[in-house]
Amino acid sequence: MTNNLLPTGHEPIDKLDMIGIVKRFPGVLAADKIDFDVKSGEIHALLGENGAGKSTLMKMLYGLYHPDEGRILINGAETTISNPQDAIGHGIGMIHQHFMLVPSLTVAENIALGMKSSRGLRLDLDVVSRRVLELSEIYNLKVNPDLPIWQLAVGEQQRVEILRALYKGAALLILDEPTAVLTPQEVDGLFRILNQLADDGHALVFISHKLHEVLEISHRVTVLRDGRRVNSIPTSEATRPKLAEMMVGRPVLLEYEKNAADTRDDRLALDGVSALSNRGTVGLDKVSLRLRGGEIVGVAGVSGNGQQELAQCITGLREATAGKVVVDGVDVTNAPPARLNAMGLSYIPEERMIDGVIKEFSVAENYVLQDHGHPKFTTAKIFMLFRVIREACRQAIKTYEIKTPGTETLVKSLSGGNIQKLVLARELSRAPGVLIAAQPTRGVDIGATEYIHQRLLDERDNGTAILLISEDLDEIRALSDRILVMYEGQIVGEVENVDVDIERLGLLMTGGG
Amino acid sequence: MELDAIFTASVFASAIRLATPYIFAALGETFAQRSGVLNLGVDGMMLMGAFTGFYAVFITQQEGTLSEPLSLLFGVLIALIVGGLMGLAMAFVSVTLQAKQGISGIGVYLFGLGLSELLFQQWVGTPKSVSGFPRITFPILSDIPVLGEIFFHHNLLVYVAFALVPISAFVLNRTTFGLMIRAVGQNPEAADAMGVSVARVRYATTTIGGMLAGLAGASLSIALINLFQQNLTAGQGFIAVALVYFGGWRPWAVAAGAMLFSFVNALQLQIKVIGLDIPSEFAVMAPYVITIIALVFASKRQEQPTALTKPYERGE
Numbered sequence: 021m022t023n024n025l026l027p028t029g030h031e032p033i034d035k036l037d038m039i040g041i042v043k044r045f046p047g048v049l050a051a052d053k054i055d056f057d058v059k060s061g062e063i064h065a066l067l068g069e070n071g072a073g074k075s076t077l078m079k080m081l082y083g084l085y086h087p088d089e090g091r092i093l094i095n096g097a098e099t100t101i102s103n104p105q106d107a108i109g110h111g112i113g114m115i116h117q118h119f120m121l122v123p124s125l126t127v128a129e130n131i132a133l134g135m136k137s138s139r140g141l142r143l144d145l146d147v148v149s150r151r152v153l154e155l156s157e158i159y160n161l162k163v164n165p166d167l168p169i170w171q172l173a174v175g176e177q178q179r180v181e182i183l184r185a186l187y188k189g190a191a192l193l194i195l196d197e198p199t200a201v202l203t204p205q206e207v208d209g210l211f212r213i214l215n216q217l218a219d220d221g222h223a224l225v226f227i228s229h230k231l232h233e234v235l236e237i238s239h240r241v242t243v244l245r246d247g248r249r250v251n252s253i254p255t256s257e258a259t260r261p262k263l264a265e266m267m268v269g270r271p272v273l274l275e276y277e278k279n280a281a282d283t284r285d286d287r288l289a290l291d292g293v294s295a296l297s298n299r300g301t302v303g304l305d306k307v308s309l310r311l312r313g314g315e316i317v318g319v320a321g322v323s324g325n326g327q328q329e330l331a332q333c334i335t336g337l338r339e340a341t342a343g344k345v346v347v348d349g350v351d352v353t354n355a356p357p358a359r360l361n362a363m364g365l366s367y368i369p370e371e372r373m374i375d376g377v378i379k380e381f382s383v384a385e386n387y388v389l390q391d392h393g394h395p396k397f398t399t400a401k402i403f404m405l406f407r408v409i410r411e412a413c414r415q416a417i418k419t420y421e422i423k424t425p426g427t428e429t430l431v432k433s434l435s436g437g438n439i440q441k442l443v444l445a446r447e448l449s450r451a452p453g454v455l456i457a458a459q460p461t462r463g464v465d466i467g468a469t470e471y472i473h474q475r476l477l478d479e480r481d482n483g484t485a486i487l488l489i490s491e492d493l494d495e496i497r498a499l500s501d502r503i504l505v506m507y508e509g510q511i512v513g514e515v516e517n518v519d520v521d522i523e524r525l526g527l528l529m530t531g532g533g
Numbered sequence: 534m535e536l537d538a539i540f541t542a543s544v545f546a547s548a549i550r551l552a553t554p555y556i557f558a559a560l561g562e563t564f565a566q567r568s569g570v571l572n573l574g575v576d577g578m579m580l581m582g583a584f585t586g587f588y589a590v591f592i593t594q595q596e597g598t599l600s601e602p603l604s605l606l607f608g609v610l611i612a613l614i615v616g617g618l619m620g621l622a623m624a625f626v627s628v629t630l631q632a633k634q635g636i637s638g639i640g641v642y643l644f645g646l647g648l649s650e651l652l653f654q655q656w657v658g659t660p661k662s663v664s665g666f667p668r669i670t671f672p673i674l675s676d677i678p679v680l681g682e683i684f685f686h687h688n689l690l691v692y693v694a695f696a697l698v699p700i701s702a703f704v705l706n707r708t709t710f711g712l713m714i715r716a717v718g719q720n721p722e723a724a725d726a727m728g729v730s731v732a733r734v735r736y737a738t739t740t741i742g743g744m745l746a747g748l749a750g751a752s753l754s755i756a757l758i759n760l761f762q763q764n765l766t767a768g769q770g771f772i773a774v775a776l777v778y779f780g781g782w783r784p785w786a787v788a789a790g791a792m793l794f795s796f797v798n799a800l801q802l803q804i805k806v807i808g809l810d811i812p813s814e815f816a817v818m819a820p821y822v823i824t825i826i827a828l829v830f831a832s833k834r835q836e837q838p839t840a841l842t843k844p845y846e847r848g849e
Contacts, residue, residue, distance in 0.1 A: 084726070084847065105728035120723035122716045124836065133716050134727035137709050 024221060027158050030189040032060045032221045033111055034095050036081075041090035043076055050076045051087070052247045058192065063214060063224045065238035065255070067231075069267055069465040070436065072244040074227045075117075078194045081225075082114040083107040105134075113190025115181045117197045123170040127163055128152060131184045148187075155186055161213065175206035182213065192223040199233055203322050204493065204526035211237050229267070229466070231260045231274075232494070243267055268467050276473060279481055281501045284313035286349075287454045287485035288334070288365075293343035293353075295329045297509075303329035305509035306343065311454065311485045316476065318500030318517070319489040322529050326509035327489045328370060331458045334487070335367045336360050337375075347454060361390055366452035368443055370459045370489070372436075376443045379432035383424050384413040386431050387446050416445040421471060437468030444472060448479065455479060458489040473499060493525060507531045538807050539800065542682040548792065548799040549695075550687060550757060554579070554749040554766075555791035556694040558773035559780070560701045561745025563787055565620075566777055567705065568738040569718040569840040570627055573638025575746045576770025577645020578619045582747025584649040586612030587754035587761040588656060590663045605666055605755060609690075612751035613744045619645065620743015624736040631844035642770070650763045657761070665759035666690055690748075690756040697745075701784040714738055718838030721845040731845045746770065772824065779827050782836045790827070794820050 026032050036058050043051040051073045058064040066074045079085045081092065083101040092099050094110055101107050107114070121130050128148045138144045149165040156163055161179045169177060178198065185193055195214070199207045214237060218224055228234050234241055235255060242252040243266040250266045264272040288311040297303030304326045311317050321327055332338035334345055336357040345353045347363050369375035377386045388394075388409050393401055397409050413427045422441045424434055431439060440460065447455065457476065461469040476499060480486055490496050496503055497520060505513040505528040513528040558575050565572045572578075590608035593599040599607055619641060626637045666688035675685040705711040716724040717734045725731055749769075754761045772794065780787030797820040804811060 103728065104726055108728065114726070116726065118722070120720070120726040122720045122723050123839075124719055125712070125715060129712055130716075130723075132709070133712055133724065134729045141708050141710065143707055143709055143712060 026191060026222060027220050028155065028186055028189060030111060030191055033191040033223050034060050035093075036095075036192060036223065037091075037093040038077070038081065039091045039093070041077060041080060041087045041092075043073075043080060043085060044088050049247050051080070053090070054244070054247075054249045056242060056249070056252075058223045058225055060191070060221050060223050061218055062240065063218050063226055063238045065226045065228060065234040065241045066244065067228060067234050067241055067263060067267060068244035069229060069467075070463060071246075071465075072267075073247040074244055075196055076247075077244070078114065078196065078225060078227060081107065082112060082194060108188050108190070111189055111191035112194070113185025113188060113192070114194040115178065115185065115196065115198055117200060119177050119181055121169045121177055121180060124168060126166055126168050127172075127180050128165040130169060130180065131165075131187055135188070151187065152183060155183055159183075159186065159213065159216065174201050175203070175209065178202070178206075178210065179213075190222070192225070193217065194225045194227070196227045197229070198226070199228070199230065201323065203530050204522060205530060207233070230494075231263050234258075234263065235260065245269060264466060268465070270467075272466055273470055273474075276477060276498060278477060282314045282481070282483075283501075284483055286310055287313050287347065288487070289344075289346040290334070291344040291346070293330075293333055293345060294341050294509075295333050295338050296341060297326075297329060302509055303338075304333060304340075307509070307511055308343075309504060309511065311487055313453070313483045313485045314480060315501045316480050316486040316488050316499050318496035318503045319487065319506055320493060320496045320503055320525060320529060321491070321506035323491050325506045325529075327458070327491075327506055329509070330506070331367070331370065331456050331487075331489055334456055335365065361450070364450070364453035366447035366450060366455045368440075368447055368455070368457040368460050370462070372440055372443055377431045377439060380430060382428045382430055383417070383422075383434070383442060384410050384427040386442060387413040387416060387427075387449075389446065391450065412449075416442075416449060420445040420475075435465070437464040440464050440472065441468060444475060448475065452484060455484055455486045456489070457486060459491065460488070461490075461492070461495060469495075493522065497522075505529055539803055539809075541803070542679045544799045544803045545683045545796075546686060547802070548796040549683065550691055551798055552788075552791045552795035553691050553694045553752045553757065554769055555773050555776060555795060556698065556788050557745045557749035557752060558770055559776040559787045559791055560697055560784055561742035561749070562774055562777045563701065563780075563782055563784060564705075564714065564738040564745075565735075565742035566841055567718045567782055567836075567838055568714045568735050569721065569838050569843060569845070570624070570735050570739050570742075571634045571638065571774075571842045572620070572623055572627075572641075572739060572742050572746075573635060573771075573774060574619065574623055574641025574645065575638075575742070575749075575773050576766055576768060577642035577649075578616050578623075578743050578746035579645075579750035579753075579766045579770045580649040580764070581619055581645045581750065582612035582616040583750030583754040583765050584653055584761050585615040586747070586751030587663065588652070590665070590755050591657065591661065594663055601664060608755050609748065609751055612747040614747075616747015616750070617740050617744040620740040620746070621736070623743065624739035627844065628732050628735045628739070631846065634842045634844075646764060649761075649765075653761060653763065660760050660762045662760040663755060665754075666756040688756045690752045694752070695788075698784050698788040705784065710734075710737075715838075717845075718840055721840050721843075725845070725847060735845075746773075749773070772821075775824055775828060779824065782838065790824075793827075794824060797823055 038056040041051050041054045054077055068074045080087045083103045083106050128145045132148045138147055152165040161183055163179055214224060226238055238255045241255050241258050243250040260274055264274060290307055290309045292306045292308055293304060294306055295304040319327060329338055333340045336355050340353055344351055347365060352360060373379055388397055391397060398404055410427045420441045423438050461472055488499055500517045503515050503517050504511050558579060562572060562575055586608040589611040590604050593604035593607055623641050626632045627634045668686050668688050671685050675681045713729050713734050717731050721731045753765055776787055776790045779790040801819055
């Protein structure tokens with residue numbers, strides 16, 4: 021086999037098999053007799069909803085978890101992987117969803133971490149740097165080994181992760197949701213790298229819940245649902261609806277029927293609004309926009325370009341340092357949230373677990389978080405009428421198809437999708453005139469996403485003005501009537517949502533418009 | 534003004550001497566904090582190191598079992614071991630049992646305070662002195678006017694403390710162990726994924742911190758003051774913790790902070806000696822006030838261990 025070494029000089033993994041893998045966590049069967057295999061030169065996609073067991077399965081391959089049952093064979097030989105070092109020793113590398121990099125350390129230091137130095141106790145960063153440059157030459161992965169991680173863009177950080185795995189001799193690379201944080205251009209770059217790696221004889225596992233990416237990049241797809249393997253098929257035989265059905269267990273609507281927008285009066289207007297970011301830098305830079313009843317305006321952009329500041333300025337949670345926010349003709353710049361609520365402004369916050377719910381409270385308590393003082397829920401504005409509250413909550417649970425054992429269940433024990441439905445139910449129960457929805461389906465499974473999207477479209481048809489802030493371009497394109505693009509705190513482009521050129525959107529998002 | 538009378542060579546020399554326990558303790562704390570463990574028990578560890586080191590010297594000198602130099606080295610060894618054991622206990626509580634570090638540190642402090650006092654009363658009774666580390670003089674160097682008095686008339690532990698500053702900086706910045714410490718303190722998940730044992734690194738740094746705290750205590754009881762009494766350190770361990778923040782977790786800056794603090798302290802003593810008309814209470818407060826002011830203005834740094842006080846547990 022010496023004649024077909026990888027370009028790094030390491031032995032390839034011709035075939036890796038996981039057979040009958042079982043993993044139990046307290047109260048959950050996270051992996052239920054899963055079979056999985058991947059070959060040299062292949063990109064094998066592992067597809068499934070959140071909690072389907074994808075990451076758990078791969079963490080067992082990387083030695084972070086240990087299977088309760090089942091076997092792992094590398095090139096036909098049974099292998100035990102007890103920790104990440106073992107995995108690295110066997111030529112297995114993993115690119116985690118949250119990068120495993122230390123921000124204050126340089127690229128070279130991050131790569132040297134945990135490795136033997138050629139100088140014993142002393143670091144050999146110059147040796148590491150030279151090898152990094154060599155590898156970046158071979159794989160066309162440009163990085164400067166002497167820069168600290170915090171100075172790198174997200175896409176570059178990912179390249180460092182990949183380089184590090186290659187440096188350590190990875191023949192098999194596991195990529196856990198690698199596109200989640202990337203711009204469209206960066207995704208293209210990543211896919212080029214992955215294809216090259218496969219061509220060179222690496223084996224790749226691509227974990228994702230995004231159907232179009234799986235269809236684009238992989239050779240084979242394995243779908244997991246509730247800890248079980250649903251099926252493995254060649255990607256050439258897969259279609260979006262087919263994969264979605266395998267993931268969810270029932271047919272799923274992927275395209276929405278949208279009525280023509282019936283736009284009405286201006287409901288929300290921003291005029292030159294500026295604000296500081298948490299770090300004290302310019303977060304929002306003279307943003308102006310109009311939002312009319314009966315339309316959904318999408319705000320696209322890479323995370324951290326002012327979207328959060330925008331939502332918070334409108335909802336009264338961040339001080340606007342300049343400009344005006346007008347709701348229904350009334351100047352409400354820096355008005356307290358309670359007043360905005362009373363004016364019919366609803367907000368689905370980005371961080372639902374932090375800003376959306378109190379997770380130690382019950383479903384019913386969270387349902388009346390804002391309206392606890394409403395006359396229909398209290399006597400004399402003091403004594404809460406829990407019977408009425410519970411009844412209203414039960415109605416909402418039914419209407420919004422929230423899966424919960426009851427109104428008294430603590431919110432922290434619900435799934436992400438159901439928590440988001442609860443937030444949606446609460447915000448829509450007040451029949452808002454203006455709805456600010458920030459990342460409404462992030463981390464939410466396909467079934468709940470479909471439901472939430474449908475409700476947002478219904479609200480629009482009922483005349484609500486909706487500002488949809490999302491990093492998910494598919495979501496923006498599926499729902500919006502108009503699309504605004506944010507970059508470095510400014511709105512750098514506006515396009516009508518008909519035949520949008522996704523390349524152009526991507527360019528605008530990275531400041532290249 | 535009597536500036537000449539205030540800024541004498543002996544003030545500078547005593548500033549260097551007074552800095553010794555702070556440098557030991559603060560460097561040790563730097564290691565612990567860089568790896569993510571906030572050890573608030575430093576003062577208790579210093580007290581235990583101070584008492585046990587003192588007692589080892591006291592007994593061996595009194596009974597004549599060891600020669601004077603050997604008895605002093607024996608005292609240092611005991612202080613290192615006792616400090617190290619207390620560091621190990623702190624590591625067990627905060628790393629293995631994942632207790633809240635602020636509270637467990639205060640627990641360790643009170644334990645050290647109480648036990649050192651109890652043992653002192655049981656075994657020694659009234660304050661007694663020992664002959665501690667003698668001043669070393671160097672040929673030629675010690676005879677240089679002014680500079681000789683400031684730099685070359687100190688005992689061994691003073692030089693050891695200052696030598697530890699570049700050594701600590703080297704270990705943190707230039708060795709694989711230092712890299713692991715910095716990684717574990719900033720992003721333990723990443724370190725774990727790269728095969729670095731977070732627990733082992735934190736045990737090591739907290740134990741090193743404990744040993745240096747023990748040594749800091751001994752430097753008081755067998756090198757600077759040469760006796761032990763109840764609460765000998767009078768909160769110096771807490772100042773050492775503050776100095777680590779003050780120095781932004783970098784050994785050189787931490788040592789510079791210790792020097793600044795000690796200098797103000799020495800000045801305060803001198804002002805008292807020459808009887809200037811400043812209420813002595815103000816002078817005693819000055820070092821602490823200056824430390825607090827400096828801490829308020831110390832900016833947030835890249836070196837700040839973001840995982841400080843956070844126990845690490847692998848999992849989802």
